[in-house]
Amino acid sequence: MFTATTSLYCIFGKPVSHSMSPLVHNMLFNQLGIDAVYLAFEIDDMKNGVESIRSLGIKGASITIPFKEEILEHLDSIDEMALEIGAVNTVLNRDGYLVGCNTDCSGAIEPLKETTGSVAGKHVCIIGAGGAARAVAFGMKKEGCRITIVNRSKNRGEELANLVNGRFLTLSSFNDLTDLSNNIDIIINTTSVGMTPDIDKSPVNPSILNEKMTVMDIVYNPLKTRLLKNAENAGCKTVDGLAMFIHQGAAQFELFTGITPSHNLMREAILKKLSCKK
Numbered sequence: 001m002f003t004a005t006t007s008l009y010c011i012f013g014k015p016v017s018h019s020m021s022p023l024v025h026n027m028l029f030n031q032l033g034i035d036a037v038y039l040a041f042e043i044d045d046m047k048n049g050v051e052s053i054r055s056l057g058i059k060g061a062s063i064t065i066p067f068k069e070e071i072l073e074h075l076d077s078i079d080e081m082a083l084e085i086g087a088v089n090t091v092l093n094r095d096g097y098l099v100g101c102n103t104d105c106s107g108a109i110e111p112l113k114e115t116t117g118s119v120a121g122k123h124v125c126i127i128g129a130g131g132a133a134r135a136v137a138f139g140m141k142k143e144g145c146r147i148t149i150v151n152r153s154k155n156r157g158e159e160l161a162n163l164v165n166g167r168f169l170t171l172s173s174f175n176d177l178t179d180l181s182n183n184i185d186i187i188i189n190t191t192s193v194g195m196t197p198d199i200d201k202s203p204v205n206p207s208i209l210n211e212k213m214t215v216m217d218i219v220y221n222p223l224k225t226r227l228l229k230n231a232e233n234a235g236c237k238t239v240d241g242l243a244m245f246i247h248q249g250a251a252q253f254e255l256f257t258g259i260t261p262s263h264n265l266m267r268e269a270i271l272k273k274l275s276c277k278k
């Protein structure tokens with residue numbers, strides 16, 4: 001039951017109606033007996049959104065598309081990783097002092113490391129050059145990976161490749177790379193290709209894939225994308241999109257409350273919700 005002292009957490013974005021974050025955070029508050037509620041707000045203007053965090057005393061916020069970059073200028077301080085990435089997905093309200101953090105980056109790297117072990121020195125191909133690709137690419141750079149940014153459009157792809165000292169390939173030239181494919185250790189799709197309803201699409205030519213590779217997809221609806229099915233068929237190790245979503249959400253919950261939540265509980269709640277939707 002909510003009272004006059006219940007703490008408020010929220011997500012800001014546009015759109016936010018499909019976000020799984022309210023489901024997950026409220027389930028955890030409930031399970032852990034924390035007097036808090038987490039709500040979704042679809043907003044047009046992040047400056048006003050940040051003012052509402054201050055004026056309503058919102059304790060913490062998740063930030064999603066399209067505000068992860070523009071929010072930086074409205075906060076009081078930004079942690080080192082978020083500053084380097086240039087994107088914030090978590091805001092903490094410390095007695096009116098607003099701090100921006102980024103858990104997308106560790107959210108991508110941790111599940112990958114759980115599957116492959118250390119990624120240092122590995123050659124990773126990141127498909128996409130948007131906000132998600134940026135967080136993944138900076139994380140990989142920090143881990144000491146060799147990076148190739150693969151993107152449909154050249155300008156955006158080259159820009160990100162330069163920022164992380166990587167090389168750039170267009171998506172079409174990447175998909176013609178069959179002879180060089182043995183040099184690729186990890187492929188990560190950060191685009192929405194393969195997401196419902198386009199479940200038969202994959203950004204990667206299956207003939208590139210081989211059993212030495214690990215393939216990760218950040219799309220989690222469906223959980224087993226065409227890319228991951230093709231990767232499994234080729235004998236690759238795979239990491240599904242829920243892994244990243246859960247890791248970044250768990251890191252966010254820990255920043256909000258100081259408590260490390262159960263990843264299994266989070267996964268179960270999301271899978272239940274996804275299966276209800278079918």
Ligand code: ATR
Pocket residue numbers: 065127128129130131132133151152153154156157171190191192193203
């Ligand atoms: P996000 O912040 O979630 O990463 P974004 O900034 O809109 O979203 O970036 C989407 C990325 O997916 C981009 O790299 C985009 O490629 P372009 O830079 O060429 O636009 C890529 N993308 C989206 N739809 C795609 C498609 N159908 N085929 C290939 N790449 C696609």
